[in-house]
Amino acid sequence: MSAGVLILGGTGEARRLAAALAGRPEIRVVSSLAGRVNDPRLPEGEVRVGGFGGPDRMAVWLRDQRIRAVVDATHPFAERITASAVRATELAGVPLLVLRRPGWRPEEGDDWRWARSLEDAAASLPSLGRRVFLTTGRQGLPVFAGLDALWFLIRTVDPPEPPLPAHHHLILDRGPYTPDGERSLMREHRIDVLVTKDSGGTMTVAKLAAARTLGLPVVVVHRPPLPACHVAETVEAALTWLHTLL
Ligand code: NAP
Numbered sequence: 481m482s483a484g485v486l487i488l489g490g491t492g493e494a495r496r497l498a499a500a501l502a503g504r505p506e507i508r509v510v511s512s513l514a515g516r517v518n519d520p521r522l523p524e525g526e527v528r529v530g531g532f533g534g535p536d537r538m539a540v541w542l543r544d545q546r547i548r549a550v551v552d553a554t555h556p557f558a559e560r561i562t563a564s565a566v567r568a569t570e571l572a573g574v575p576l577l578v579l580r581r582p583g584w585r586p587e588e589g590d591d592w593r594w595a596r597s598l599e600d601a602a603a604s605l606p607s608l609g610r611r612v613f614l615t616t617g618r619q620g621l622p623v624f625a626g627l628d629a630l631w632f633l634i635r636t637v638d639p640p641e642p643p644l645p646a647h648h649h650l651i652l653d654r655g656p657y658t659p660d661g662e663r664s665l666m667r668e669h670r671i672d673v674l675v676t677k678d679s680g681g682t683m684t685v686a687k688l689a690a691a692r693t694l695g696l697p698v699v700v701v702h703r704p705p706l707p708a709c710h711v712a713e714t715v716e717a718a719l720t721w722l723h724t725l726l
Contacts, residue, residue, distance in 0.1 A: 486512060659693070
């Protein structure tokens with residue numbers, strides 16, 4: 481019988497891992513998506529969509545599906561599903577690997593201001609400029625809603641729900657982006673300051689190069705801490721972990 485592997489997804493790394501494991505009959509790979517995005521980029525192979533209903537139910541699902549290993553390849557800021565995966569794999573007695581791409585690091589010429597949270601990022605903005613490029617995703621937008629003296633260029637994948645900042649322009653896009661495109665966008669909208677999560681990876685990194693060349697400050701929100709478990713930074717390292725395990 482083939483060994484079951486659950487990939488908790490929603491990232492490019494999760495899709496690359498699923499693609500690398502596709503076509504291996506000795507492994508049955510199930511990729512799991514939260515179902516937040518209307519038209520998600522689907523991984524290769526078997527996919528399930530929607531929450532599990534918490535860690536206890538995820539543990540039951542793992543047992544029912546005879547899952548032998550879980551790779552949490554979710555976004556570095558998807559804290560709840562990672563905590564759920566830690567608890568569920570403990571309950572079900574299944575090994576867990578967290579696949580987290582490295583965070584971004586400032587380069588020569590960068591003017592980064594680290595923030596501990598979205599709330600801290602919002603509090604820092606009035607002293608940094610009036611026109612803000614906000615790229616922290618749909619879910620955290622209410623945190624910025626009270627900043628009526630500022631204007632926001634908001635970019636999200638799907639349309640956000642209110643409350644939103646009073647003065648804003650919305651762009652729906654999912655990348656990948658280029659430094660030239662990002663620079664033009666920031667110039668066109670006369671941006672003073674960029675706000676981003678420390679997501680890492682290549683898909684959305686171009687905005688940082690654009691801010692550097694334009695000499696703009698960037699508010700970078702720190703990642704939540706990783707749980708105490710096996711962690712890999714690359715898809716290749718995750719494949720090695722799976723290979724050793726299975
Ligand atoms: P979250 O706050 O950590 O999770 C909230 C709940 O959504 C979880 O408790 C779980 O529901 C469900 N869930 C999340 N990811 C899931 C998955 N891969 N498969 C099945 N259920 C999942 O997550 P989030 O920040 O809303 O992110 C949702 C998804 O979007 C994740 O898959 C993540 O990789 C992706 N994403 C997030 C961000 C970000 O900035 N947060 C950015 C890009 C992509 P139950 O408790 O019912 O199991």
